[in-house]
Amino acid sequence: MLKRSLIAGYTCFGCWSVGPKGLWGYHAVRACSAPALPAGRITARQAADLWKRHFAERGVTEPDHSSHYILAYLLGAKTIESLEQGKLTEFLSREKTEQMWKLCSQRLCRMPVQYVIEEWDFRDLTLKMRPPVFIPRPETEELVELVLNDLQMKPRTEVGAQETCLEVGCGSGAISLSLLKSLPQLKAIAVDQSQDAVDLTGENALRLGLQDRLQIHHLDVMKDAETVLSLCSSVSVLVSNPPYLFSEDMTALEPEVYWFEDHAALDGGNDGLDVIKQILTLAPKILSDHGRVYLEVDPRHPPLIQRWVEVNVEEMHYVETRHDISGRPRFCILRKEKSNKDHKLDLD
């Protein structure tokens, strides 16, 4: 209820008039009334406190974290905890004060902090963030861990055999780049239906020096299935954080998510399974034997996926459901098995 009324309240401002594509425009920023620039000098701490109060008054979520992260970013640190204590009591320069006001005004319009400071951390990587490309969530850090654990456990049976990983819906590139960073032998193919995402993944790969082992394609698995199949074969890992929200839940999203992030990266159709089903249908043709699929899904999904796969995809075997840090069933692991006819001993 609260969220809905917030959105309603925002629409009243009149800065949101066009369709979803127009939501990310920076013109929205100016529509939110920021407190006036202070006449005199203020310290870093005063600026942070002032904005924290202002955020809180305007119902902006996480008021203290927001002002702290923005301030830390301006002062060249990642968190306020890692700033030198003395810096907080120093006066901000005029330039820094103006920057603080500019960035905080964006946040006041509910732009996510990650977009405001144009970067965020994912595992041990710092990634560039830009609207409307989906901002990776902490749960996805755990998805990467699942894949890494499995790949690192694997005995090196065929010496020199290079593993390839396919990621569907790479967004900012968080998953693929983390895997490439941790596994120097790995190669990855990343696809996304959004040109913005493809561009951002490319930029992040370049910044991290991982571009040589990553192929990025602007492809929609829903429409360009044939192209996907022609690009990859004998992939050992298929990983995805596909859009998995139920369409009916979309309107209940926080403004940060609903107004700024690409709906195509969030909305998974009526049951949230549209892209997931497509991935699982393609999986047997893409994966090598015993290749695995790792999916991040909605907590309601695992039993649905298991049943659907048993009925519809003969060659895929549902391995297990894993839980996220908060104990929600969040990840599905599946494995390609030869069909029953020529079923061999499972060597995994």
Added chain:
Amino acid sequence: MLFNRLPRLCSLCSRVFYSSRGRGAVWRTLTGHTSLKYANITQVQHWGTVAPKRLSHSDFGDLYETESVQRFLQQLMEEYRDTSKKIQHAQLSESDRKILIKRQKELLPLANVFESIEVALKDLEEVLSLLQSSAGTKDEDEKLTQLLKDEEAQISHKILALRKELIRALVPVDPLDTSNVVMEVVSGRTTGGDICQQFTREMFDMYQGFASYKNWDFEVLNYTTAEMGGLHHAAVRIAGENVYRHVKHEGGTHRVQRIPEVGLSSRMQRIHTGTMTVIILPQPVEFDVQIDQKDLRIDTFRARGAGGQSVNTTDSAVRIVHLPTGTTAECQQTRSQLKNRDTAMRMLRARLYQSMMGKDTEQRHSARKQQVGTRSQSERIRTYNFSQDRVTDHRTGYVTRDIKEFMRGGEALEDLISDVHEHAEREAVLEVVESSGVKESGQSAH
């Protein structure tokens, strides 16, 4: 601030405890390890007549010449012969025999070396008597005399080496030697805070350098910076081969003397003194805390609501509660929730280690007061005099120049550490000897 509660590792922990219980001691198996630093070969002169002398800081082998050590050795050899004899006896209960055999086994390496020394001594005696008899004869025997002299030198050399080995065999084994450690560096709070913090950072860098020199893992658990590039406090976990054996004697207060380069005190061009403290907490493998996931409760901001794609939060703080003990650890140092979770987990582990270690050391401590030296962590152990480009270890008097090279944490530091280690082993031997009840009359050797 979060981590300031981190194990203010009890001072007990970093003292050195030996498992040896006097007569039931475990003997270090003999290694070919010889001390190079002071291995100056001198003539063996007093081997027959042991003159009790004050232990100066020199050869490890000269402990042998201490009367109490001699007596202790004789006693052990008697015990060995006794044990061997008793084992031959028919009327022995099975359990008694087992105890005797075990004891014999423990003493065997020592007895072997002892025997080798006896043989060598006999050889030497022979050579000496031959030399004496040839002394009166004419030059035609000059060649023979030369040969005999060579022989004598050789045997003397061998005896010295064997004695060193013998003493080394007496050094009780520290069961914690192979452990990994958590090391904390803490800036002193005395005059001139900035000089202390500056020095703390340099010390941190030195140990990081040492870890890399020794090819150890160096994992930073906490790093709280101060102004001017200084360091308030840091905690690291060092893992690798025999880490505790190498760094156990680093625990204590380190003092710096220098004209400050930065900070408030740099304005006055005079020498300042500052301190920092190193705390070493061993993490023995056998205490490796096995944490059952079921015993943990992990709190995050995202625990509320649906999580996943539907929520975008920037609050990445993680708190982990170990339910059976109520121990908690939390972290909000980074923007990655997973990294915060990993750090919190390590902190939790370290805290659980600490409480287990605390109990353990208490038990050992009350069971027996056996440690090297009687120094507590608070005592000043070393001075880094930058103005005079000199590092002095106060426990041994060891002095080394080129402070810059020393603070790189390479060979220079290792040399000092080896020296302190040897010193500590000497003290440990004497401790064993004293606690064995061998009393000296007259002059004390210690």
